[in-house]
Amino acid sequence: DIQLTQSPSSLSAFVGDRITITCRASQTIDTYLNWYQQKPGKAPQLLIFGASRLQSGVPSRFSGSGSGTDFTLTISNLQPEDFATYLCQQSYDAVITFGQGTRLDIK
Amino acid sequence: QVQLQQRGAGLLKPSETLSLSCSVSGGSFSHYYWSWVRQPPGKALEWIGDILQDGITNYNPSLKSRVIISIDTSDNHFSLKLTSVTAADTAVYYCARHVAVGGIYFDPWGQGTLVSVSS
Numbered sequence: 001d002i003q004l005t006q007s008p009s010s011l012s013a014f015v016g017d018r019i020t021i022t023c024r025a026s027q028t029i030d031t032y033l034n035w036y037q038q039k040p041g042k043a044p045q046l047l048i049f050g051a052s053r054l055q056s057g058v059p060s061r062f063s064g065s066g067s068g069t070d071f072t073l074t075i076s077n078l079q080p081e082d083f084a085t086y087l088c089q090q091s092y093d094a095v096i097t098f099g100q101g102t103r104l105d106i107k
Numbered sequence: 108q109v110q111l112q113q114r115g116a117g118l119l120k121p122s123e124t125l126s127l128s129c130s131v132s133g134g135s136f137s138h139y140y141w142s143w144v145r146q147p148p149g150k151a152l153e154w155i156g157d158i159l160q161d162g163i164t165n166y167n168p169s170l171k172s173r174v175i176i177s178i179d180t181s182d183n184h185f186s187l188k189l190t191s192v193t194a195a196d197t198a199v200y201y202c203a204r205h206v207a208v209g210g211i212y213f214d215p216w217g218q219g220t221l222v223s224v225s226s
Binding site: 033044045053055087099 | 167
């Protein structure tokens with residue numbers, strides 16, 4: 001199975017900051033990489049698909065980039081509702097896998 | 108918009124069979140795969156498998172011997188059965204629509220069901 005490693009595992013930031021989360025795949029996955037936001041006790045919500053395509057309804061302060069093995073999720077101008085856990089997911093392989101998550105806390 | 112509503116038992120004993128269902132409303136049930144994903148406490152999400160309207164299934168090899176996903180197109184719902192559960196199957200189980208655009212992503216998701224396995 002393709003392993004996805006997210007870094008950092010957690011980070012703290014202020015409202016208004018710009019942050020970047022990285023997801024690294026154990027082998028090349030082209031751009032078959034998606035990002036989700038998950039809040040405590042809730043299901044994940046899709047933010048970005050195909051590495052860089054913003055899901056409808058998601059604010060433009062969220063952006064994704066990357067291809068091959070290295071991907072980033074960037075959130076600009078952090079808002080209070082953005083403090084959550086962020087997950088990456090690959091679908092290059094027949095066995096779909098997820099990263100372990102990055103928890104974003106308010107500083 | 109599409110909504111997924113999960114039902115099923117949340118407390119099981121070892122060796123029992125987990126049974127969950129997911130009802131789909133507000134959108135097309137056809138032409139999509141429908142999936143199950145689980146999240147063990149403190150661990151990464153794990154894809155369990157999915158099913159198309161005609162019954163074609165794909166399973167995670169790690170669970171394949173114990174999983175059955177079925178579908179009822181007349182009633183717009185699909186189900187998960189996981190046999191011979193152990194404590195390692197304790198997790199929040201989610202159903203989700205599997206969308207194939209630029210790869211495969213899951214959207215939307217059900218509300219999640221916490222399933223605990225304990226003697």
